[in-house]
Each structure stands twice: as C-alpha cells, then as structure tokens.
Amino acid sequence: MSRIHWCWVVVWALGCAPEAGDAPLAQRHDPVIYGDDNRLDVPVHPDPAWQAVGRDTVVALMSPRVLDTRDPDRVRVRAATLRDTQALCPDERFVDQPVAADCSGTLVGADRVLTAGHCVDGATCDDLRVVFGWHQTADGAFGQITADDIYRCVEVEAWSLDERGADLALIRLDRVAAGRTPATLRLEPEPLPRGTPLVLIGYPSGLPAKIDDGGQVVVPGGPTRFQATVDAFGGNSGSGVFSAQDGRLVGVLVAGQQDYVVDGRCRRVNRLPDARSPAESLIYPAVLLDLLCVDRPQHPLCMPVGEGWCQPCAMDVACPTGWTCRLLEGVPGQGACAVGCMGDGDCRADHACVAAACVPRPGPTLCQGGDVWQEDACGLARRRVERCPVDGPCR
Structure with missing residues (x-):
C-alpha cells in the first residue's frame, strides 16, 4: 500500500435545512445499530485492505449544491453537522461531523457505479455527483478532494425499484475512474450461508465514509434479497456490503429497521440485539445481470472474464x-x-x-x-x- 497523505477539506457548517428544490435523493433506510457500534472512519480502520476499498471503490452520491468546486485543487463541502440535522444527544457518536452524502455506491467497472434504485433514476442522473475520498480522520482532518475525485452521472444503464424485489441502479460515469479499484461481484445464484461475516462501507446518515466490519447474514433469503445485521443508516442506501472472507461485493443495502429513538429533548441511535431478524435488507448483486444483460449482452459486466x-x-x-x-x-x-x-x-x-x-x-x-x-x-x-x-x- 502507498502512503496516504491526508489534507484538509474545508467544511462549512450551515446549520440550516435545505431550501425547497434542494431536497436530497430519496432515502428509504432507517438508522439502527445491532449489538456494538462497529463503525470506524476509513483512515483509522486497522485493516489496510478495507481502507483501500473505502478509498478507491466506495463512493458518495451528492447533490452538486453541496460542492464548491471553484478551486479544483481544494473542493469545499458545504454541510450542517449530524447534531443539527438529526437533533442528536451530545454524547452520540460523530455528532460534530458534517452530513453531505445522500446515498452510497460502489465502483463495479472502469466507469460504472452500482447503487440502490431509490437513490437515482433517469430523471435525477444529471443532478448527481459521484465523489471518491470523502473521509475524516480521528483528529478531524479530511482527505483532500479535488475536481478529479468528482464524477457526473451520464446514464442509468439498469434500474429497478420494487419494494419486494430488486432495488438497484447501475450508472455510467462521465469518464473512467482512473486509478480506482472496481469491486469483484459475487454472482453465484445460491444464497449466502447464515452467519457469513460481512463488511459494510458507506456514508451513514450522509457522514464521511465509515467501515462496519461486525455484520453477518441472518436470513439468507434469495434469489433477490437477504437480511443482515450491519450497522446502517439513511445515507447507507446503496452501500456495498462485502464478504469478510474473500472481499467480494455480496450485497447492496436498500432498507432497514426502526430509526432514531427519542430520549428526552434529543434523539439517540436505535440499538437492537445482534444476530436478530428481521434485520437490514440487501439485494444480491447477481440480480443486476438479470436487469442488464437481456437488453445489453455485450455490456462489459455481462461478458465472462x-x-x-x-x-x-x-x-x-x-x-x-x-x-x-x-x-x-x-x-x-x-x-x-x-x-x-x-x-x-x-x-x-x-x-x-x-x-x-x-x-x-x-x-x-x-x-x-x-x-x-x-x-x-x-x-x-x-x-x-x-x-x-x-x-x-x-x-
């Protein structure tokens, strides 16, 4: 692994709600923690392999209105804090971090990103920015974001939004994500075994990227959906969930359980027992081929390696x-x-x-x-x- 040089991305705390017309992408997932809260910021996770996935494979889906790109070498992210947007109690984790991501996604090809269908469609593609490297360290510093880390959505190549079936979108970027690492998809038709250890990487509640390596499969389901106990929040919609055993992308997060709970004058993260069911709902990535390859058999993702x-x-x-x-x-x-x-x-x-x-x-x-x-x-x-x-x- 090469050395990572972390620099500042200036975050402007706005402390106000979005104006009309600035509504975020649809978020259908509710925040919940199973057992211990295993979320860690990408740069402080102890495993460099998962750091690399968080840095070069996982992306934030943002509105262009939260990105100030006037200086292409030092992009500014304009966002209120989690405390302000969710009225959280002051001792909750990450309350002073900014909230800017609407959904999460995973690079699955040189210029393709897989996310949830409720995060983007053909009508909203043009108003979407795909951002690599939005991370925060333990001391509050940010990884440097430049204009080269920001991509546009130019086409939704496959899309489905079915509350009981597939909830997926495959988008094509405006250019190749040079130097990035596409995820390897698990495409076997068999469901994952119960107890399979999982790693979720995404942008919970719109925060800078987090890694949760404490999840597991609790309901194998199939052929479209399964359930797992990953610590997931609204901005995690579309997040990639990876096998802790072989690193492959095994699921896309689309829905979940009860959200924050009221505690007096503030709110707290809802905590549930580990290994419980029902849990978070995920889509098997093999479903993507059913959506894509009938109409586009020559698509790069449809060609056997x-x-x-x-x-x-x-x-x-x-x-x-x-x-x-x-x-x-x-x-x-x-x-x-x-x-x-x-x-x-x-x-x-x-x-x-x-x-x-x-x-x-x-x-x-x-x-x-x-x-x-x-x-x-x-x-x-x-x-x-x-x-x-x-x-x-x-x-």
Whole structure:
C-alpha cells in the first residue's frame, strides 16, 4: 500500500435545512445499530485492505449544491453537522461531523457505479455527483478532494425499484475512474450461508465514509434479497456490503429497521440485539445481470472474464483454485488474478509472464484530464505516463 497523505477539506457548517428544490435523493433506510457500534472512519480502520476499498471503490452520491468546486485543487463541502440535522444527544457518536452524502455506491467497472434504485433514476442522473475520498480522520482532518475525485452521472444503464424485489441502479460515469479499484461481484445464484461475516462501507446518515466490519447474514433469503445485521443508516442506501472472507461485493443495502429513538429533548441511535431478524435488507448483486444483460449482452459486466483471466481481485480467495491475486504495477490496491508460468507461452496472448505469473500486458494510451494515461490489456488499471502542457493537447 502507498502512503496516504491526508489534507484538509474545508467544511462549512450551515446549520440550516435545505431550501425547497434542494431536497436530497430519496432515502428509504432507517438508522439502527445491532449489538456494538462497529463503525470506524476509513483512515483509522486497522485493516489496510478495507481502507483501500473505502478509498478507491466506495463512493458518495451528492447533490452538486453541496460542492464548491471553484478551486479544483481544494473542493469545499458545504454541510450542517449530524447534531443539527438529526437533533442528536451530545454524547452520540460523530455528532460534530458534517452530513453531505445522500446515498452510497460502489465502483463495479472502469466507469460504472452500482447503487440502490431509490437513490437515482433517469430523471435525477444529471443532478448527481459521484465523489471518491470523502473521509475524516480521528483528529478531524479530511482527505483532500479535488475536481478529479468528482464524477457526473451520464446514464442509468439498469434500474429497478420494487419494494419486494430488486432495488438497484447501475450508472455510467462521465469518464473512467482512473486509478480506482472496481469491486469483484459475487454472482453465484445460491444464497449466502447464515452467519457469513460481512463488511459494510458507506456514508451513514450522509457522514464521511465509515467501515462496519461486525455484520453477518441472518436470513439468507434469495434469489433477490437477504437480511443482515450491519450497522446502517439513511445515507447507507446503496452501500456495498462485502464478504469478510474473500472481499467480494455480496450485497447492496436498500432498507432497514426502526430509526432514531427519542430520549428526552434529543434523539439517540436505535440499538437492537445482534444476530436478530428481521434485520437490514440487501439485494444480491447477481440480480443486476438479470436487469442488464437481456437488453445489453455485450455490456462489459455481462461478458465472462473466463476462468480468472482479466478478473479483478483484492485477495487470493477471490480467484480460481491455483491462481493468486497479484497487485498491478503502479496502481496501489488494484489486483488481478494471476496463474503461474515459465514463459509468455504459458499465458494468454494479452498477458505476459512476469516474475513467474501471467499478468496483463500494457495496453493503449488515452487522453484524459489533459494527461496521457496507459491502460493495461484488461482495462483494470490506468497509470499516468505523461503530463501534457498547460492548454496543450495530448500527443
């Protein structure tokens, strides 16, 4: 992992409700804690692998009206605090942190994000911003957000909103999320076993990103939905839920239980026993293929990767038997499944034998954001190879 340099993002405490016309995206999830409150800010989580997912895979869905991009190198987030927006008791956690995210999402392709259907549709896509890296450390500092971390929604490629069925949306971004790490989807039709340990990463109540690694499957359900005890809140709608065993995306959070409870003149987070049912409702990601691939069989997410070739990964267990997850050069946290080799002849044509493993060959170069980037043959990673002159075209 590369060193993370955390800088300030200035947050303006507004202390007032949104004006008419500034209503947030629909939120159908109620806040609740199961057992202990396991939420941690991304930069202080003890596992660097989950930090990387929170930094490079999970996104906040925001209104452009909360983002001041006049200085593209230092984007300002304008938001009231959780205390002000939810009238929380002063000893509740995170009460002084800002609330700016309407929903959460997960990068699942080079320029695709998966979220809940009630978070975005074709009519609201243009008024949505997808933001990487909105995090806060224990000392109150923020990770630096620049204009390069902010993307626009240009198309909703698949969408469903069914209270008893699928509640999913797949959106296409205005450009490739260069240097980011798409999640590996669990697409098996079988339900997850009861007790499967889970990790939820998203933006609870609109706060900076949190990691909750204490959840588990309590009702396997299937084929569309299952229930789990993840500590989830309104802004977690659309959050990715990952297997703690292999790092794959196994669910999308869409609904939950009773919200905050009144305690005198303020409110507190509703706390429920761990491993209870009913719990939080999630959608299996395999449902996405049913929504997408009938009409778009050539979509990148509908094309089989083929027994490990060009398969993104975070851990060895996400790869076929006998394969390992190898980090891609120049892209911290980005991995591809690799099989052993003695020479290039043991690899597929678009792979080379490097350090006894088949890895993607360098691919084409492309212009983006005024710079030249090189993509690998699988389209899994991009690295900047040249900075173009100011006001000059890429060569």
